[in-house]
Amino acid sequence: MSSVSRLRRPLAAVTTLLLTLLGGRAATVQAADTSGIADPEVRACVDRALPKQTVRQRVTLQVVDTTGTMRESIGNLHWKRFADGLAKVLFIIEESGQYDGVGILMEERSKGEPNVFMYSPELGRDRRISSAALAGPLLGTDFSYEDFALLQHLAVTGDARRVEDADIDGHPAYVMETTPDEEVSSYSKVTTYIDKAWCLPVMTQFHAHNGSLYKELSIDREAVRQQGELWVPFHSTMVNHKQKSRTELLIDKLEIDIALDDSLFRPQRLRQGK
Secondary structure (H helix, E strand, C coil): CCCCCCCCCCCHHHHHHHHHHCCCCCCCCCCCCCCCCCCHHHHHHHHHCCCCCEEEEEEEEEEECCCCCEEEEEEEEEEEECCCCCEEEEEEEEEECCCCCCEEEEECCCCCCCEEEEEECCCCEEEECCHHHCCCECCCCCCEHHHHHHHCCCCCCCEEEEEEEEEECCEEEEEEEEECCCCCCCCCEEEEEEECCCCCEEEEEEECCCCCEEEEEEECHHHEEEECCEEEECEEEEEECCCCEEEEEEEEEEEECCCCCHHHHCHHHHHHCC
């Protein structure tokens, strides 16, 4: 190592994005509502890749800047689909030089953007994140709050369509293009490449409003492992071409469709830091 110190449903890009963070087959419902994926072949593939109810995982985020310096944060992420069909995500940082005890709660809504709450030990209270702040960096990483919402399938998006298939590193992939609502998104287009064998999003490209490649999220094929009937990428990388930085996302532990109490997903839980 170099000087290392240590978005509303139901679109394919959103579904596959969240697969990456939630252990490959991310946990959005049905985990995820895939009814918006018009192409039946792609929809069936993605459906096979999804957990049904919950996910719990331990996540490490490593941010590497232009100097090669790394900052690391480790935390626990919980996701659950509730009886009303909407999901909630709780993410609490346990180990970090700057963000110890910081917690984020996202609540999917039937219409509009998700409710986002953040707790900081420094402030001693939780606060709601405004819509204007959703494009800002999440915990100093290359993921924005919008990206995180997209990953969890909690965000508002636009139209998606299947385009010509591609070959990614010698492996055939479906290609889906999403055009987000320009009034609420930082992106003009999101392109997702879904491996046909794994049904995993192996690469997702985020384009800025001027058409340039803004960010790129990819998985490490060597770090894909089978868990039950699902294939899980335990190492993903988000590259920010604008900032010339990257964030490595590593999953240390993953549990799928386990019992998670509803009380875990209340704003008050943020202050308990668990």
